[in-house]
Amino acid sequence: MSSADAEPPLVIRARGLRKHYGDFHAVKGIDLEVRPGECFGLLGPNGAGKSTTMRMLAGTSQRTAGELTILGIDPEEDGPAVRAHLGVVPQQDTLDEELTARENILIYGRYFGLPYSYLRPKADELLAFAQLTEKADAKVTDLSGGMKRRLVIARALVNEPALFLLDEPTTGLDPQARHTLWDRLYRLKERGTTLLLTTHYMDEAEQLCDRLVVVDGGEIMASGTPAELIREHASREVLEARFGADRNEAAARAVQAHAGEGVVHRVEVLPDRVLIYAAHADDLHGVVQRLVDDGAVPAPVTTLTRRASLEDVFLILTGRTLVD
């Protein structure tokens, strides 16, 4: 699409970004435009090419083809200059287990050439920000998974980055720890930090991202704001029906075959349930009931109606589908 309205210079500008590993094409031509101060999401299933893209953005992986500038600089030409602006939270924690939480931040700051006169107070500030003040002198091995993750994030903030890259920041955390992290990321956004995060949690993307792209198989499947995506790719409401593990597929086919009439927009079958999309889910109850009465489908074990979410967009774009 166009960026006609975007006056300020772009933080990230990528055109036709590609990454090949021999015959395997991890990223197959991705375009991105991220504006200052926004939170941009990169969504996709495992292996979609999210992390590879992230590493190319940080200038730690070489791109096979395409154009890329971060804050106007090509990371491939001057990686250090780009990374001086960046905060990077990798998918796997890369903490030094032999050092304390505080020392991890200090040493990381030294890697940016920052003096201790700044780093000592800054480390305290960041530890407080990450709610790790009491654990400041604890060894990394004694921290819980959530604490380690918060420490990695605090550490990446030591250089006050203009662009913050987070690769699956909350994978493996409990709901409590996730909400704490989201809160910290909100605060960064309020301060004007540009965020780019990858995730395969739809609620996370809905909570945090101003705009996002859905990536699958190394390509962008869709892009827009969360609301736009839902409007564009899913209907307003969904009926979830469970017919039993062995019967879902047949039931979905039956619903598809017998209930045209413009009520049913789309039918999606998952291993454990069938998703039926429509403008009004109430209408669907009647449709299903009719089919059950006709003997076309067995009576569903459970049914549930809800609003369509980003998760539905994701399933439609990357999952199996019966309707074109």
Add this chain to the structure above:
Amino acid sequence: MAATTTPPPAASGGAPAPLRPPHTPAESAERVKRRGALYVAEHQLRNMRRYGSVLIVGALGEPVLYLLAMGLGMAQLFGGGMPQEALGGVSYVAFLAPALLASGALMTAAVEFSYPVMGGFQWHRTYYAAQATPLSPAQIALGHLGAVSLRFVFQALVFFLVMLAFGVVHSPWGWVQILTATLGGLAVGAPIMAFAASLKEDRGQFATLQRLVIMPLFLFSATFYPLEALPVWLRWIGWISPQWHAAQLGRVLSYGMAEPAWLTVLHLVVLLVLAVGGAWLAARIYTRRLGWRPGTPDRDALARPRADRASRLGRRAEVSVSDGSGTASSSVVREHAAGVPPMPEITLRRGPLAGLYSGNVRAVMERAFLSLRSNNWVVFASGFVEPVLYLASMGIGLGALVGYVPGPDGTPVPYGMYIAPALLAVSAMNGAIYDSTWNVFFKLRYAKTYQTMLATRLGPLDVALGEIAMALLRGLIYAVGFLVVMTLGGLVTSWTAVLMVPGALLVALAFASLGMAVTSFLKTFQHMDWIQIVLMPMFLFSATFFPLSVYPQPLQWVIQVFPLWHAVELMRALAVGALSWGTAGHALYFVVMSAVGVWLTARRLRALFLR
């Protein structure tokens, strides 16, 4: 601003504005371009400080012990073989000290440039944290080299001070050997670093490297005797060994050893070439793994696809599964299980120790065999080589200087025949201790092997018995192998030598069971170094390389308390068939020690495995 040094904890939303870095990103990048390697070195040194006490005790204790044991004890045996002039007219301590100083750097290099490098790439992945900053990959490599060089300097300095205390430095230029030893360390370390950086997976390469490269370099490089004491066909190891070049330089500097000037220059050139070449190669490999050279095409695109990518490609099937509920997943299992016979009932063992022992030691051993087959067989095989190398180096080289020593029954025996049974005892001890401490601790803390085992029907006693059984099996194979080498070398004179095999097993059982009990008290890997510090004096003083009679009587009593002396005496008696009640006493020592070890391990099982 200055007043608000203690901001209210966390919750306050509108807290003071965050601290801003004192320089801009551009300045930051510029600074790092100039001094990046120093920042990496700083990181490494901070890590070393954490086990500083071990470093200091090791740096100080090792030279003192070696000089006391080898320098003073060994020297009393000389005279039977080559004349004293072979040492160039200086005392044995003066001859030995510069070489030991150099070998300290060699040993440190083998440790500091192997696992820490692999850890930076594979385990802690700390290099990837550094990669995300303005640092360049070459700076990361050079920083690591720089920090370890400082450790070499520190170690050599301490050793040099000990040498001064022993009064074995005759030249005013003696202090320069601190620098040549550091260079020697880098000549070995930088190539090892390049090798370690090129590895994607630990399949025991470092253990193999230690045994097949570092050990021979240490043993055949004129450390304990002049190179001339070896037959010509073994001297080439010394000529290509950085350890020999560093040791010879040390001798020239320490007491002005007579040597042609061109040879001294050659020593220096060899060390410089190896150090600089290794560093260049390491920087290249770091750059390849953590980055690339600007202006080059993407090399990943050219590389052939790796096998581990297959699983990524096969992900399609699992994509649509969002949150599989219990019913769904169990039905999938049922679907696939059509051709599978019904599962036999899992029987539970009752009776005593039911909570600790399930009677399935076999499964633990099966896993060990599988891992042996796929990974560690080279390590396994190289373990056999170690005592053989010691025997060859000491028996041939030192033997040439020593000649004959009084054997267990008083009659003089050749030096090789004297030390061979002792080496078997040492190898039984080392193998058992390695298996029961390092290996167990690694599987406990890092590989989490036991965590998996104990999540099944297996109990901690199954695991302990399985591990001890594997240690004994390994010990059995090594002992038989070593006995064959001894027999071929004409170093056994009695049929009772066959009893050395069960003897070695008894020694191994005692050390393995006690070692496992000790492991239950360990918290970090640094504690492992303390074990090493306790073992070293035992290895050096327990009449392994020279008879106990070289020591004053009170020291003899102390040595006789420790187990290794009993093991050495037991083996020695069996090798030549000089059996006595004393021999039975030594064996009894290990029966008691095994009993105590097994009892203690059983008591500490919960502390060991269920922590």
